[in-house]
Amino acid sequence: MSSGEANMTTTELVPLVEMRDIRVAFGGVHAVDGCTVDLYRGEVVGLVGGNGAGKSTLMRALSGAHPPDSGEIRIDGQPVSITNPRDAKTLAIETIYQTLALADNVDAPSNVFLGREVTTRLGSLDDSAMESATRTVMGRLNPNFTAFKTQVKSLSGGQRQAVAIARAVYFNAKILIMDEPTAALGPAETAQVRALIRQLKSEGIGIFLVSHDIHDVFDLADRISVMYHGQIVGTVNKDEVTIDQVLGMIILGKRPEEVTQKELAKLHG
Amino acid sequence: MTEASGITGAAIRGPSGRSPRSLLRSIEIDTRLLGMIGALAIIWIGFNIMSGGLFLTARNLWNLSVQSSSIAIMATGMVLVIVSRNIDLSVGSLLGFLGYTMAMVQAIWIPTALGLGFYQPYTWVVALLVGVLLGAALGGFQGFIVAYGGVPSFIVTLGGFLVWRGLIFQYAQGQTIAPMDSTYALLGGGPIGSLGDVGSWVVGALACAGIVYSVIGSRRRRQRYGFPVRPTWALVTVIVAGSAAVLGAVWIANNYFWPPALATQYALDHGITEPPGGLQIPVGIAYPVLLMIAVAIVMTIIATRRRFGRYAYAIGGNPEAAELGGINVRRTIMLTFALLGSLVAISAAIQTARLNGAVTNLGVQNELDVISAAVIGGTSFSGGIGTIPGAVLGAVVMQSLRSGMVLLRVDSPTQDIVVGIVLVTAVGLDTFVRRRATR
Ligand SMILES: Nc1ncnc2c1ncn2[C@@H]1O[C@H](COP(=O)(O)OP(=O)(O)OP(=O)(O)O)[C@@H](O)[C@H]1O
Numbered sequence: 001m002s003s004g005e006a007n008m009t010t011t012e013l014v015p016l017v018e019m020r021d022i023r024v025a026f027g028g029v030h031a032v033d034g035c036t037v038d039l040y041r042g043e044v045v046g047l048v049g050g051n052g053a054g055k056s057t058l059m060r061a062l063s064g065a066h067p068p069d070s071g072e073i074r075i076d077g078q079p080v081s082i083t084n085p086r087d088a089k090t091l092a093i094e095t096i097y098q099t100l101a102l103a104d105n106v107d108a109p110s111n112v113f114l115g116r117e118v119t120t121r122l123g124s125l126d127d128s129a130m131e132s133a134t135r136t137v138m139g140r141l142n143p144n145f146t147a148f149k150t151q152v153k154s155l156s157g158g159q160r161q162a163v164a165i166a167r168a169v170y171f172n173a174k175i176l177i178m179d180e181p182t183a184a185l186g187p188a189e190t191a192q193v194r195a196l197i198r199q200l201k202s203e204g205i206g207i208f209l210v211s212h213d214i215h216d217v218f219d220l221a222d223r224i225s226v227m228y229h230g231q232i233v234g235t236v237n238k239d240e241v242t243i244d245q246v247l248g249m250i251i252l253g254k255r256p257e258e259v260t261q262k263e264l265a266k267l268h269g
Numbered sequence: 270m271t272e273a274s275g276i277t278g279a280a281i282r283g284p285s286g287r288s289p290r291s292l293l294r295s296i297e298i299d300t301r302l303l304g305m306i307g308a309l310a311i312i313w314i315g316f317n318i319m320s321g322g323l324f325l326t327a328r329n330l331w332n333l334s335v336q337s338s339s340i341a342i343m344a345t346g347m348v349l350v351i352v353s354r355n356i357d358l359s360v361g362s363l364l365g366f367l368g369y370t371m372a373m374v375q376a377i378w379i380p381t382a383l384g385l386g387f388y389q390p391y392t393w394v395v396a397l398l399v400g401v402l403l404g405a406a407l408g409g410f411q412g413f414i415v416a417y418g419g420v421p422s423f424i425v426t427l428g429g430f431l432v433w434r435g436l437i438f439q440y441a442q443g444q445t446i447a448p449m450d451s452t453y454a455l456l457g458g459g460p461i462g463s464l465g466d467v468g469s470w471v472v473g474a475l476a477c478a479g480i481v482y483s484v485i486g487s488r489r490r491r492q493r494y495g496f497p498v499r500p501t502w503a504l505v506t507v508i509v510a511g512s513a514a515v516l517g518a519v520w521i522a523n524n525y526f527w528p529p530a531l532a533t534q535y536a537l538d539h540g541i542t543e544p545p546g547g548l549q550i551p552v553g554i555a556y557p558v559l560l561m562i563a564v565a566i567v568m569t570i571i572a573t574r575r576r577f578g579r580y581a582y583a584i585g586g587n588p589e590a591a592e593l594g595g596i597n598v599r600r601t602i603m604l605t606f607a608l609l610g611s612l613v614a615i616s617a618a619i620q621t622a623r624l625n626g627a628v629t630n631l632g633v634q635n636e637l638d639v640i641s642a643a644v645i646g647g648t649s650f651s652g653g654i655g656t657i658p659g660a661v662l663g664a665v666v667m668q669s670l671r672s673g674m675v676l677l678r679v680d681s682p683t684q685d686i687v688v689g690i691v692l693v694t695a696v697g698l699d700t701f702v703r704r705r706a707t708r
């Protein structure tokens with residue numbers, strides 16, 4: 001039910017990512033309770049919802065950080081099993097985690113290349129090559145960034161976020177998960193990330209964008225999936241809804257057509 | 270960007286002026302390491318004054334180097350274990366067990382059980398190989414339980430501490446296994462188990478060449494990408510200071526001579542007539558010290574230039590992030606224990622060779638010395654912090670304290686009290702300095 005009408009805008013038949021009936025529980029808490037979402041090539045799908053709605057948990061199921069208890073994930077129509085982050089990376093799924101997930105005590109280049117280090121023929125780490133490549137990506141993200149030799153623990157929140165973004169975009173991802181990618185960024189850096197998202201999209205990469213900034217989402221996303229208490233309320237085409245309608249879905253947990261006049265009045269009151 | 274002219278790199282590095290600290294930074298030498306060298310100098314000079322000049326003699330320093338080597342070797346492995354947020358309490362017992370096994374291989378299994386006879390040319394290699402492989406397997410087994418079983422390393426290795434020691438007592442029945450193979454015994458050092466003067470100078474020259482090569486090589490790599498490099502004077506300072514230290518150490522080792530009785534025996538055996546003052550044969554660098562230097566170099570490369578080392582540090586900094594970054598955290602942790610296990614075997618060989626036999630209390634309390642050496646050397650239990658050269662220096666500091674107090678005839682309980690206080694003070698100071706630095 002989620003994306004039937006939305007598919008009409010996309011000409012491709014097989015989605016890049018399909019997550020079907022995904023469930024994740026922590027003890028008795030059903031953080032993700034039967035969610036179905038999909039994503040096409042060159043598409044940005046915004047994932048929105050209140051705090052604790054289950055957005056990060058759903059994305060972590062796709063990135064291998066926390067495999068789902070049940071449900072099916074298909075990439076290019078093929079069922080896949082993603083049991084750890086390495087599996088996801090093998091499938092060209094890159095993630096910017098809400099927590100950033102940086103190794104605090106090594107520098108930015110080591111973080112960008114963590115787990116995929118550049119080595120010389122003899123298998124030694126080629127730190128200069130990694131630093132050089134990191135300078136290049138960072139030049140695109142945040143030209144003011146110069147702390148290439150500093151432990152990332154002593155960087156500012158926004159600089160750390162830039163490192164996390166650099167790590168996700170460097171390795172030719174096919175699928176990008178961005179969980180609050182601009183939460184710590186200043187206006188100029190946010191604009192840069194928006195431009196980056198548009199460019200990646202034009203390169204055919206599929207992007208899940210989790211954000212609380214509804215204007216950001218409306219600006220960047222093609223479709224918007226709304227989560228409420230672990231479930232998908234609905235997935236809508238950005239062009240067919242208003243910001244208020246989406247806010248209503250986030251807060252009330254109902255699709256626009258199900259919302260009564262009384263509830264709407266309360267929302268605005 | 271800052272990749273402009275590299276020659277005056279000091280100016281590029283930061284806004285700070287030419288304070289002593291920024292000078293040190295442009296040399297790119299770890300200030301903590303320099304601090305430790307300073308502390309060591311104070312300890313040495315202090316003991317020398319208190320002992321009336323007995324401490325800073327070629328003989329005492331040579332002995333110090335041999336005594337430090339076995340703990341230093343294990344401490345380099347302990348660094349990676351502690352850096353990735355674990356601990357290994359079993360090293361002393363494991364050392365006993367491995368030393369015992371290697372002694373059995375050369376004193377009983379090869380010569381008698383297999384009937385191949387004593388003093389075969391391959392005996393020492395087989396014994397050492399068995400020890401190193403068994404050490405890696407047993408260390409790796411404990412690491413497996415820690416990493417894949419999720420049992421805290423404190424508990425697993427506390428168990429190992431009891432089990433390995435218990436096994437020695439069960440199988441040795443209080444017996445000493447001796448003597449060791451004659452080639453194997455050279456690993457223990459002593460006048461015969463040393464390089465002599467020519468060999469020591471050759472090693473010293475090679476080490477100087479190595480310093481020049483690595484310093485210039487890393488500068489070349491950075492230049493190739495147009496990164497800032499340290500200024501030429503800093504480069505020269507590092508090379509000169511490093512080479513001076515190496516050659517000075519060789520000079521000291523060559524100024525320690527064979528004991529007169531041994532020299533007389535040597536003269537008799539080789540038909541040399543002894544000169545009036547007795548034959549002066551320079552001892553040179555001892556084999557265990559050479560082994561320790563080799564291990565320290567290899568471990569430094571592993572820790573700083575290989576994936577495995579980088580992963581150990583990343584895990585220590587933030588285990589969850591390391592996992593999310595795609596690192597195989599469990600395998601890395603298991604391997605840190607396996608690596609330490611194989612280093613324990615090398616130390617076990619040195620100790621059994623020195624004793625020329627295996628006794629049941631071999632390696633008792635070594636875990637404490639090894640952990641202390643790593644920690645005094647700047648390894649932090651909060652994970653992600655620690656260096657190999659620091660741990661080696663830590664082992665030398667520990668051994669200097671012990672042997673200095675022996676020279677001053679301090680009794681053993683008092684020695685323990687002093688070492689305990691120094692350990693806590695050193696770590697306390699280190700934590701204090703670190704906290705101020707990050708503020
Ligand atoms: N590791 C965990 N252990 C236990 N409960 C968890 C864990 N991670 C998430 N939860 C629970 O799962 C639910 C969904 O959390 P999730 O982080 O997915 O929300 P979210 O939509 O990303 O929220 P936010 O907008 O605040 O980031 C919450 O109730 C949370 O308490």
Ligand SMILES: [Mg+2]
Binds near residue numbers: 055056057098
């Ligand atoms: Mg979240």
